[in-house]
């Protein structure tokens with residue numbers, strides 16, 4: 001029996017399957033769909049196709065495969081257009097099923113192609129990065145970037161199933177693995193104190209025996225948050241809490257130029273900034289802050305900026321953040337380790353001081 005958990009969303013509910021090697025289960029699933037007369041098409045990227053060739057050849061040798069260039073640039077109007085043409089050329093009808101095999105870029109893009117092609121066809125996520133296993137493959141946020149900004153076009157479109165085959169991580173570059181750990185640490189901080197304590201005791205790496213369990217716990221947290229607030233409409237808490245550290249991180253990515261820091265690296269620094277802000281608001285102790293920094297550091301992530309960034313630029317980027325309402329600064333803060341909350345009306349001076357402490361000039 002394959003280990004699984006269910007995301008409960010009424011008629012949009014779906015299973016997440018976990019295992020070291022799920023190629024047999026995925027192949028069975030593809031064969032079943034084909035037997036039912038449903039056309040299956042796979043979208044992946046060059047790195048995944050090259051490094052996971054044996055997996056791709058075993059599981060997808062009989063289905064059409066689109067291989068896109070790796071990297072954020074594929075998550076664009078041009079990338080979407082390629083995906084839609086591919087689905088149409090392969091004659092997927094409304095019973096067709098799109099499989100996203102890749103990290104968050106492929107998942108978001110292929111998911112959005114599935115959401116928009118013929119006004120919506122089914123799709124399945126097979127995440128191949130740690131970030132996509134613990135975060136982006138679950139929850140149904142799909143989309144692409146515009147030249148003017150990230151994730152500006154998209155749709156909520158839940159997958160029909162998610163297959164988390166952790167052996168796929170064996171080819172993931174170390175730096176990408178560490179970037180995914182930033183999101184794992186985030187779950188510990190916002191929803192799972194005992195996970196955070198575990199990470200504090202022993203750092204988790206690609207070889208750790210606890211890795212599968214850690215991934216599953218993150219998916220459990222994500223699933224329960226998504227079940228409560230599928231479309232991020234909750235005034236208090238809900239999906240917005242998943243942005244812990246991200247307001248700082250988005251400002252860092254925006255000012256440094258996308259690509260300087262991997263998203264997860266910016267999130268690592270952002271978590272440290274959010275911890276400092278939470279301390280300034282009187283919620284966390286100095287000891288909590290050092291503890292958070294120690295966990296970020298022990299997972300190979302930066303705790304402060306590694307390039308010179310101007311405070312004014314970072315603050316300007318922060319005020320443009322889409323989570324701000326009516327000109328008031330909003331951040332996700334920690335009331336304690338394991339409990340997060342939205343804090344509106346944060347004083348500019350406190351945000352500035354937090355940015356300074358992570359190295360802004």
Ligand SMILES: NC(=O)c1ccc[n+]([C@@H]2O[C@H](COP(=O)([O-])OP(=O)(O)OC[C@H]3O[C@@H](n4cnc5c(N)ncnc54)[C@H](O)[C@@H]3O)[C@@H](O)[C@H]2O)c1
Pocket residue numbers: 045046047048051052070071072075102103104105106108128129130131132135136137138139140141142150151168169170171172173176179263
């Ligand atoms: N939808 C959501 O809820 C959500 C949440 C968080 C992030 N995201 C999005 O996710 C994207 C980032 O995702 P990501 O960090 O997975 O990046 P990514 O998809 O670009 O993957 C990172 C790199 O690793 C390579 N790669 C992937 N799997 C591999 C493997 N097993 N072996 C070797 N190389 C492999 C990729 O080709 C790429 O070069 C961003 O676009 C972000 O906006 C979406």
